[in-house]
Each structure stands twice: as C-alpha cells, then as structure tokens.
Amino acid sequence: MKQHQYEVIIVGGGGAGLMAALYASKSASTAVISKLYPTRSHTGAAQGGVGAALGNAEEDNAEWHTYDTVKGSDYLGDQDAIEFMCKAAPEVVYELEHMGLPFSRNPDGTIAQRPFGGHTNNNTGKPVTRACYAADRTGHMILQTLYQQCIKNKVNFYDEYHVVDLLMSNGAAAGVVALELATGELHVFHAKAVIFATGGHGRVWEITSNAYAYTGDGVAIALRRGIPAEDMEFFQFHPTGIYRMGILITEGVRGEGGVLINNDGERFMERYAPNVKDLASRDVVSRAMYLEMKAGRGIKGKRYLYLDVTPDLVNHYASLDGRTRPDGRPYVTSAEEILGKLPDIIDFCHTYLGVDPVTQPMPVQPTAHYAMGGIPTNMRTEVIMDAKNTVLPGVFAAGEVACVSVHGANRLGTNSLLDIIVFGREAGMRAAEFTQNADFQPLPNDAVDFSLAQFEALRNGSGKEKAADIAKEMKEVMFDHVGVFRVEEGMQQAVDKIRELKERFKDVRVGDEGKFYNTELLNIWELSNLLDLAEVTAVSALARKESRGAHARDDFPDRDDKKWLKHTLAWLKDGEVKLGYKPVKMTKYEPKKRVY
C-alpha cells in the first residue's frame, strides 16, 4: 500500500474535475485521480453547446435563462442555485474562450449560438439562440481545453487510478482509497478536502448514450459511507438516441431545424408542444415519442421514429414556422451548412447506420442520458448529509454526480456543460478555501479494509452467476419499468427484480486472478455500484406518487405541488433504502402549469 498526501483530492477528470483542479491548484496542493485518462472522460461526448445568455445574435438575458431552467426543472430545481448558475454563465463562457476554446463563430467574430430545447425568449415564447457551440463537439472542446490548461498549470494527475472508497475521520473528510489499474496496488490519498466529480450512471439502463465508464461510482461510494442520494428518480431520457445503440444525436440537430417524423410522415410535435414544437424540453419530447410509438405510429410499427434534417424538409417547416435568421432573412439551410455544423452526427450515422443525414432521415429512440439526481450539495458544492442541509466538512461534489439542484426534475439541454464549468469552478475554490482553515484529519487505521473486503467478496463468490447476465437483467427491467413512463406495478417489479439480482450478485466471482490491469475486477465492482443505484432509483421513483419532469407516471399523471414539491433523499442502510425529503428552495418563481 502506498500513501500520498494532498490538500485537495479531486476524483474524476472530466469537465467538473478539471475545472475544479484549475481553481484548487491555485492555492492548495491538488491532485486529480481518474479511472480514465482525463481526455477519455464523458464530457467529451457532449455535442450541442453550453448555455449562456450572451445575446450575440439576438436579445437574451440571464433572467430568461433562469426562468427557462426553473420551468424546465418542473419547479423542482433550487432557484437560488439556478439563478447563480445562469448569472455566472456568460462570464464562464468568456473564461473558456480566454483559455483558447475554439468556439464556432458568427460573421462578426463573436461566439456562435444556436437554439436548443426549452430555451426561449420569455416575451415571445419562441426559441432563442443561447447554446454556445463548437460545431457538434462542444464537450470535446471543453474537455480538451481544460486538460490543456491543466498541463499548462502543472496539475498533478493520477491517471488510471480507480477510486473505490471515501475515508472520513471525526466526521470529516480524510481522503480516498484508489486502485492503480496498471499494478493492482491500493493507494491511500490523505487529503483535507475531497471533491467528487465522477459523472453519471446511465449504464443502469439498456439503451443509453452513456459511456461504459458511467457507473455511478461517486454516488455508490457516498451511499456506502452514509451519505444520501438526492432525487434519484429523476433520470433524463434524451429523445434522440440512435435506434438500438443509444448513441446520442444532439438536440442541436433540431436547433438547426431538424424535425421528428412519425410513420404517417407527420411532424407530431406540433400536437404536443404547439409553440416550440420539436424544441420542447427533453422530457416532453421523449414522452411524445413514446406515446406515438404506443399508438402504433413508430416507423414500420417499430420502436423508433425519424429525425429528419434533410434540407428540403427543414426549409419546408422553417417556412411554415416563419423562422428567420437573426438578421431577419428567412431561414433557408443547405446540405453544406448542415455538414459544417453537424459533422460528427453525420459521421456517426455513416459509421453505425449507413445513413446519410443530409439525404435520409435518422432512426431514433429515447436513450438514457443524464442523472439529475446525485450526491446532495448546497450552492457552494459542499456535500450535505440530511434534510437540514448539514454540511459534511471537507467533502464536495460537482457536475453530474452532484445534485445542487439546478436541474430539478428535468435538465435543459446545454445546462450540463454549464453546470460542470460553474460548479466545478466553485468546488475548486471552496475546497481550496476550506483547506486554509482545516488540518488533515488522521487517517483511519483500517483505511483500506473496507475496499479490500469488497474486492475479497468479489473474488470469493461461488461463480454460479455471471456478472454479464445480472447486468443485462438489471438494464432491461430498469429500461422497461423505470424509464420514460412508469406505473406502480412496473416499478414494484423493478424493485423486486433488483433485490433478486443483488442477492444473485453474491454468487458472482471474478475469474481473473491477476493484478495488472484487472479490468474484470473493476467492471464487476462497477456493477455493484450500478445495482445499488438502480435500487435507490426504483425505490425513490415508486414512492413519488405524481408526475414531474422526467418522472412520468400513467397512474398519477399530474404534478402534485401540495404533496410533492420536495426533494427526495435516499439512504442505503444495512441493505435497505430509507427515504426522506427536503424542501425546494424557492426565490421568486411560483410553480405554474408547464406548457411549451
């Protein structure tokens, strides 16, 4: 066992982790521990843009962005945190640009922006161009730029070290335990402050846009150390994943004028969201697609629809909508413009479907995409332990792993990249600040015991069960019953199934006895995380008897603000999920019926 000491340890090398690292390392000794090389992080898969009311092409302001986000969250987002994020947005986007981020540009040289779902001009209710983009690889450019700046600033990295436990002493952070992939050795990192920036857990579901690495390690580690998980029932299904594969097709396609079409050739979103149509919020569009498919209007009766961005069709509907360019000219696009703005999407379609989106529609279905829930934090990214918002000293979380909550029951597109930048920065600053007035807590004597015990259990199972079978059954039951639409019976079935799978998981055995790059051991450990998160998600969902944002129930179709305008907190204690609730922070936005 090797031991290291830093004032700040950051777990995860994606956008939130790297932004935190840039800020923490200004004044505190800092290291980033990542199970992947940082540039492999899932931030790099984000496509369409980062939301900020720059107003480069048309009138816009942070207050509209705030209201859109509150509305998008179906009023479950904490309004103080949302205000803070949207107000900071222009400044952090400029900061990224100053770091060299190659945004696409307007003819006048300013950062280019495009429309995205749920972002509106609050006066007219029409879509507004707020998503600052770099073609359709905005996340890639953010991740690369932040990593480049970390190299410039000589940030310490432990690449391919897999954090498996959080250490605490005297009720405060003491460090983390990590397994070095190359050697199989355990390392203890002694720290004053620990920032979790480990991303999401979309691998719980069968069809997902998420990377293999998205296994919810941060939330699972926290749950095992007595930290609750907040709002886990709210998981976003992105409307446009490639049929059967789940690979993301950016909402930017619809921002550029693409439309969703059913088997009758109808642009069905007109019926569900008469005002903004295909640019409604993601939960709204995914539900509409589900209903179309349920009504037998999936393409050829199957479980997919068409996303069509062929220029003639785009121009036809743009003309019907009266859409104009920012300078007032009618919106008319061309194959060349689409190729230039959506090169990666076109490449994905060529590679995986043999489809050319400039001449053919893309087969799409809703795909598990984003965790609104996660480790509860306050606006300062400090992790909180209970409904009274009691802070756990020295533990921070930012990005998808965290629940601040700025996304509430449904995240608006472009707000995830904004979240990681704003709250990654906040976490870096706050953690560094914390270390100035804190001593290192003593490391517990049994620092690695809990990690070793978990690995021992995985190595000593009977081998009767295959991890892959358990993973498959979990993904299917979660996709079928804790997906876009939910009912009591299905969710109960999911809860029962996950509990059965957790029992069966005890009979899984890691076959690989080697130390070097034992990816089987870590993959199976990751599955244990997914199972915990699936259970917490299904139990939290079953308890919430209303429909709000991404949590849509056939048996309780309406939002119930009287009973359910509150955040769920879920604890995992002695193998049981215990639920609690805490109020939503309201400032000035009273809940209204949500219409797009």
Added chain:
Amino acid sequence: MQVKLTIFRYDPEKDKKPHYEKFTVEAEPTDRVLDLLESIKNYEDGALAYRRSCAHGVCGSDAMRINGVNRLACKVLVKDVGTSIKIEPILGLPVQRDLIVDMEPFFDHYKSVIPYFVGADEMPQKEQLQSPEDRERFDDTTKCILCGACTASCPSFWANGHYVGPAAIVNAHRFIFDSRDQAAAERLKILNDQFGVYRCHTIFNCTVACPREIQVTQAIGEVKKAIATSRLD
C-alpha cells in the same frame, strides 16, 4: 453469423512471451468490433484486457490494430472487416497486458509541444473576436481525441520513439494556426528539431489511421512549410 477472432494475448504476470488466442463469437454485421470483445470478456474470458469507454469513437480509449490497420474498436463494424478478424495492440508503445499499451510515452510527446493556448496578456471583457475564416483555418486539427492511432501507425515512430509523432504535431498545429495564440514561434522551434517534423516522410499511414478523419499528413506538411518559410499562411 459467426466471426472468428485471433487476439494478441500477453499477461506479464504469467506469460514469458506473447501469443495469439482464437475465439469464435456470434455476431451481427452491424456489431462493433468492441461488441465482440465485450462478448468474449463477458462470457468466455473475463481476463481479456483492453481499454474502452464511450463506445462511439469520441473518447479515444480503444485504438488497436484490427487486421493490421489501426482503428478504434468501437468505430469499426463487422461488415467493414469481415468474419475473420485479427486484433493486436497498437505498435511502438510497450504492451502492458493484452491489448493495453503504455500511453505515457505518447502523452509525454504530446506535452512537449506546448499543447495549450497561450493568449495575449490582456484579455477583453468579453470573447476575443475571431473571424469564421480564421476559425476554420485550424478546425481539422481540433478534432483530435489523442487515441494514438496515428502515432502508432507511423514507421518513423516505430524506428525511433524519440520522434514526437503525428499526434503531437497535430496538436501543435491546432495552436500554431489559431489566430488568437501567441506561441507559434516557440512551437515551431520545438518541432524544428531532429526529432521534430522532419522525421515525417509523408507515408500517410497516420492519415489512413485517424478515426476522426483528420488530414494528418497535410497538417504536418503545413507545419513544415511554416518552419521553412517562417510564415503562417
């Protein structure tokens, strides 16, 4: 359909030297090669070691030699390579286990070319303005995902690992031709070295290997030209 795979295996804890192992898996023509590896790992041999994450060609984890060509396993389909597939680690970097190579020498080269933005001392309140044309000038090289497929396909790199390699030059290019950047001269100086751009003999393996379809050889040529002419046009 059935696909026959021949996979390079090497476990330094057990094996004196590498060997090849054969597997047969059931597959669809539209399956990714990565899907086949997953199927083997899940049901036949959990010890098979390789890297993967995004599974759709944007994270750069799973560069490997597939039927002799560097590809991302998640971006090549069975129908593209046929039913007999040989999979090996990329060349020129030390194998750590099976298909996993040591990427540190690769990243060291990358870090040696000032692969980050060096801006003006004074920044405007808002964004630095850049025309769409100036932005377009270096668009191609911003696509790099640092997978290593290009550098590990380069005979000059195989011959001498001190050569910075195509990926590092691509990342230098991304900044050299960015109208906002101030450190082009320093980067050109670094690359005007015996282990810099002149090791490139325009073999084009890198361009063929790039899963992002970056015109790597052209980018290297542009850097060579900039060094020769001291001009950035």
